[in-house]
Amino acid sequence: xxxxxxxxWALSPSxxxxxxxxxxxxxxxxxxxxxxxxxxxxxxxxxxxxxxxxVRAALQAAGVxxxxxxxxxxxxxxxxxxxxxxxxxxxxxxxxx
Amino acid sequence: MTQTPTRPQTGTLVEQFxxxxxxxxxxxxxxxxxxxxxxxxxxxxxxxxxxRELTTEQCKAVIDELERMQVFYVNIGGxxxxxxPDFWELLEYxxxxxxxxxxxxNGVRITPDRAAFLAASDxxxxxxxxxxxxxxxxxxxxxxxxxxxxxxxLENLQAxxxxxxxxxxxxxxxxxxxxxxxxxxxxxxxxTLRLTRLRPSGRGADVWDELHPRPEQQRVLxxxxxxxxxxxxxxxxxxxxxxxxxxxxxxxxxxxxxxVCLIDPVGDVYACPFAIHDNFLAGNVLTDGxxxxxxxxxxxxxxxxxxxxxxACSTCSFYDSCxxxxxxxxxxxxxxxxxxxxxxxxxxxADALAGERQPPAPSQDHSKxxxxxxxxxxxxLATSRPSAPPVSACAESPLAGFVPSQP
Numbered sequence: 001x002x003x004x005x006x007x008x009w010a011l012s013p014s015x016x017x018x019x020x021x022x023x024x025x026x027x028x029x030x031x032x033x034x035x036x037x038x039x040x041x042x043x044x045x046x047x048x049x050x051x052x053x054x055v056r057a058a059l060q061a062a063g064v065x066x067x068x069x070x071x072x073x074x075x076x077x078x079x080x081x082x083x084x085x086x087x088x089x090x091x092x093x094x095x096x097x
Numbered sequence: 098m099t100q101t102p103t104r105p106q107t108g109t110l111v112e113q114f115x116x117x118x119x120x121x122x123x124x125x126x127x128x129x130x131x132x133x134x135x136x137x138x139x140x141x142x143x144x145x146x147x148x149r150e151l152t153t154e155q156c157k158a159v160i161d162e163l164e165r166m167q168v169f170y171v172n173i174g175g176x177x178x179x180x181x182p183d184f185w186e187l188l189e190y191x192x193x194x195x196x197x198x199x200x201x202x203n204g205v206r207i208t209p210d211r212a213a214f215l216a217a218s219d220x221x222x223x224x225x226x227x228x229x230x231x232x233x234x235x236x237x238x239x240x241x242x243x244x245x246x247x248x249x250x251l252e253n254l255q256a257x258x259x260x261x262x263x264x265x266x267x268x269x270x271x272x273x274x275x276x277x278x279x280x281x282x283x284x285x286x287x288x289t290l291r292l293t294r295l296r297p298s299g300r301g302a303d304v305w306d307e308l309h310p311r312p313e314q315q316r317v318l319x320x321x322x323x324x325x326x327x328x329x330x331x332x333x334x335x336x337x338x339x340x341x342x343x344x345x346x347x348x349x350x351x352x353x354x355x356x357v358c359l360i361d362p363v364g365d366v367y368a369c370p371f372a373i374h375d376n377f378l379a380g381n382v383l384t385d386g387x388x389x390x391x392x393x394x395x396x397x398x399x400x401x402x403x404x405x406x407x408x409a410c411s412t413c414s415f416y417d418s419c420x421x422x423x424x425x426x427x428x429x430x431x432x433x434x435x436x437x438x439x440x441x442x443x444x445x446x447a448d449a450l451a452g453e454r455q456p457p458a459p460s461q462d463h464s465k466x467x468x469x470x471x472x473x474x475x476x477x478l479a480t481s482r483p484s485a486p487p488v489s490a491c492a493e494s495p496l497a498g499f500v501p502s503q504p
Contacts, residue, residue: 016195018120018167021104022113025122027169029197029220034122034169036110 002073008088009058009076010050015084017043026084033082042075049085111348114356117402120166121392122356123332125370128156128184129176129362130463133205135472136228137238138267138308141361141373142299143176144465150362153183155383159360160187162388163196170197170220174370176362176463179206185214192220199224201265203243204250212250212257224263224291225250230278234271238308240473251286262288263330267295273314276321280329291330292322294337296371297429297439300464302456304475305430315442316341337422337438340415351424354379354401358392366391368401371425375460408435415443431456 011017014030017037024043026035037043044062052058055076056069064072079085104116131146132139151159163171171191178184179202191198199222207215207223215221225247229235232244254262264283266272272279276292283290297305310318319338322329326346333347348356353369354377360366364382367373379398380391392398407413410421422438430439431454437445465472488498 016167016169018169020113020118021116022110025118027167029169029195032170032197032222038110038113 002070002077004073004076005056005059005069006054008053009055009080009085010088011046012083012086017047019043026079028082028084031083033084035079035082035084037075037079039075042072045072045076046079046085050088111350114348114350114352115402115404117355117398119393120168120389121358123172123352124163124168124358124360125172125174126159126360127174127176127362127370128178128187129181131180132175132177132203133180133471134177134203134240134243135465135469136240136243136300137304137473137475138228138269138295138299138301139464140296140298140301140371141176142459142462142464145463146176147363147463151364151383153186155364156183156187157190159364159382159388160191160194160196162382163191164194166389166392168196170199172224173198173200175201177203177205179211185211188221192218198222199263201226202250203239204247207250207253209253209257212253212259215254216257216259222261222263223254223259224265225254225288226265226267227279227282228267228269229272230275230282234275236473237271237475238269238304238473240471242471251282251288254288255286260287262286263291264288265291265293268292268310268318269295269308270310270314271308273310273317276318276325280325289328289330291332292318292335293332294334294423294426296423296425297456298371298425299373299459302429302459307475309440312440312442312444315440319345319442334423337419337426337440338442339418340413340442344418349418350420351422353377353424354398358398360388366395368397369425371423372428373461374428374457376428376457377425406435408433410435410437410445413437413443413445429456430454 015026015028018025023037023039026037041062041064045058045064048058048061052061059069059072076085105112127141129146129150130143132143135144178200188198197220201224204225215223227235227247228238235244266279280290295309315338319341322345331347335345336349339345339349353372357369358366359370360382361373366379368377379395382388385391407416407421410416422441424434426439427434432439432449439446439450
């Protein structure tokens, strides 16, 4: 299982989310990247990231069933690659290489 | 009776975009119709300021509304936006209110001082218009001196440390063979090249027949974009070329009224920057209750967001790639909106273009009343000499001017 599930993440400070009928639009004011979150649950999970201790808890809070976690973690990795979300400084889980 | 369309719960982004968004992604805002240049193909027929143009306070109110709607950035243009006295004030106001700005300019006001100011901001992007990689090709359509003005602006931006300016090129039949040279200019100034499509909008309607790329050049452009597309911006404007086969990077759909729109200098909201015409006017930010209301409730936009039929194109096997092409290009060349794009790469518009057609009369024109020395003169000197002197009106021979054709 992906180590990210036990890590603490949050929306990047320079990113704003705009609700849209299909989910949300995320804009990064720093690198000017625009990304589309195509599932309302993904939007809820991303919003929950900063308030929950782990990614797993955020997914649970957003009502994402466990068997769908891998797909959502993959989506979160994509967001991380664009600096849309970032690991939190208060992360307690060990680093994964 | 039309059925109220319902948005699908899943589906591709393109399918979602066809139903429109709560706020535009790509909003163009033209601040003034005034311009120091008189480009032959100006899509907004700019030249003279309109006395009804939004005041500084009205512009700030629009920015406030964009901030509330979370429109994260706007593309500011004109006319030449930098010649508005309050341009720099509005720029600062927008970025302070979380509305990033990319502005298009011919470079006339990008002095070393202004370049330094721009380099110091994180949220401002600058786009310099250049329609030829040489002064000869550029000035032919943009007017004398305009190439030097653009290059000087790029030099000033680079010297000030401004990173990643954009060089915006409208592709014409005169510059398609200069694509590598444009890329070299962009590389020289640490800039990114942006290529867009020539539309028959505004004064562009007058010169489109003469300037639009020839069919074989469309292929050259397509191949070049396929090879370099990842490092070149296109404003997603070449989706009509997708019918060559593979889709180009970016959105392959007409975003008019769905994810794109234009606010003009007097506050009129049009479906797209290339569609400044009463037929595509959705409302006005001053008289129709603000921009958000126009975007979300106008009848025109509701119509554009309902499923479109392919019309004559629906039987074409490439319809899914190009979606019938550009609405504005069809409209301003007098072609039916549910038929092929005038530059359909499968050639399906050739007959309609050659036949009887009635391009619409423009609904606005801010061109200068009298030409100035900046006006481009679209004439080229003949490169071949006539074989014989012209026949004088007084020539008496009944065979004067007759050249027997070769057997």
